[in-house]
Amino acid sequence: MxxxxxxxxxxxxxxxxxxxxxxxxxxxxxxxxxxxxxxxxxxxxxxxxxxxxxxxxxxxxxxxxxxxxxxxxxxxxxxxxxxxxxxxxxxxxxxxxxxxxxxxxxxxxxANCYVLGEKFHGKGKPYDSVVGITLGTGLGVGLVINGSLHAGLMSCAGELAVLPYLAHNYEHYCSGQFFQKEHGEEGKVLFAQAAAGDERALRIMAELGTHIGQLVKLTLHILSPEAIFFGGSIKDCSPYFEASMREVLKTFPYQRVLDLLVIDYSGEAxxxxxxxxxxxxxxxxxxxxxxxxxxxx
Known part of the structure; x- marks a missing residue:
């Protein structure tokens, strides 16, 4: 070009x-x-x-x-x-x-666009197999396998959002919908409260982290990528949900996979x-x- x-x-x-x-x-x-x-x-x-x-x-x-x-x-x-x-x-x-x-x-x-951006222009460059997870109003998952986008039939590969989880599905618990539907609050309000040290908001963020941890475990069982990157507005809450997410990951049965896995957050909006x-x-x-x-x- x-x-x-x-x-x-x-x-x-x-x-x-x-x-x-x-x-x-x-x-x-x-x-x-x-x-x-x-x-x-x-x-x-x-x-x-x-x-x-x-x-x-x-x-x-x-x-x-x-x-x-x-x-x-x-x-x-x-x-x-x-x-x-x-x-x-x-x-x-x-x-x-x-x-x-x-x-x-x-x-x-x-979601495919997000993971391609991360793979070819972001932090995903060193890795052949990358999963991009967008945490926003909804939940999106994009897959790069052996250096190539895997979109699947009708670009439907990676639609983990709609898989049943607890009383609803993963999108309900791992996106901005969680704050409103489970706690009756806007995510940006809870984020500000958590940043100010509000105990209730911090507990809700930690609860979000447990759900995201289960999503990461599911991703590892299905694909076992080298790296997982989070994008979307909810990733900005990571200082308040990462510890509980990592705690859930301790229950993943293959420690050697966790030792090698990279989990990071997008540096580009x-x-x-x-x-x-x-x-x-x-x-x-x-x-x-x-x-x-x-x-x-």
Whole structure:
């Protein structure tokens, strides 16, 4: 890829669409626009297009990478069942974006974008097998196995959030939903209280840590990666939940695995954007190597 060319990364969320222009793993321009989540599917697509036009103005754009919540048919570029955008039951997103801009567009799940960002542009660089866990309004899990993204059928690999756990599922107990649904409080309020030394808030944070510890144990049993990285807003609570999470991990039966395992927290707020550009770079390179497309100058 010529260094004069740039990739647009798009991270679509239920409330905000984050967009960035990326070159060589660095975000050179970034904007955010509201997601018209309650509008028709075309209105949401138009908001993405308008955001791409705005952020890319003045740049020589090579292609576009997009991360979205929900199920994704990567080969056909179709998004299904986006919980926070009700009208997005079936959206042919790649066709709409590529036809408008005349550029190649690549698409994957937003959790996949996060783990790709961490693997190729963050702390995950030294490791071949990495799990990225986003702790935010919801719970997302992305998988890199032997240096390659493992998205699975419909980008559904790693959907640990919906697995039954206690009275509900892992997302209920390991995301921002835990604070409201179990304790009737906003996470940011409890975080501030914990930082001030409030005993009740500290107990709730420790309780969160026990649940996250069980999630990590599940991840180890299924995948046993070299490293697990946490992203999302709830990771900022880690000073108050890490001790209880580590305590739960002591019950994992294979101490040698724990001795080698790396658990860390993302140092970059925009890893999903960097990962969106990485998904384009990866898919574009795969096409080049297949011989279906000549390498770009």
């Amino acid at each position: 010529n260094n004069s060319q740039y990739i647009v990364g798009v991270d679509v969320g239920g409330s905000t669409i984050n967009l960035g222009v990326i070159r060589n793993g660095e975000i050179v321009k970034k904007i955010s626009v509201p997601t018209p989540a309650q509008e028709s599917k075309d209105v949401v697509v138009d908001a993405i297009i308008a955001g791409i036009e705005q952020v890319s103005m003045g740049f020589d754009i090579l292609g576009i990478g997009i991360g979205v919540p929900g199920l994704v048919d990567e080969k056909r570029g179709i998004v299904y069942q986006v919980t926070n955008i009700p009208s997005w039951d079936e959206v042919h997103l790649v066709d709409s974006i590529s036809e408008h801009f005349g550029l190649e567009v690549c698409l994957t799940n937003d 925009d890893m999903a954007l960097l990962g969106a550009s990485a998904i384009f770079e990866m898919r574009n390179q795969e096409i080049v190597e297949s011989g279906l497309l000549e390498s770009r100058p």
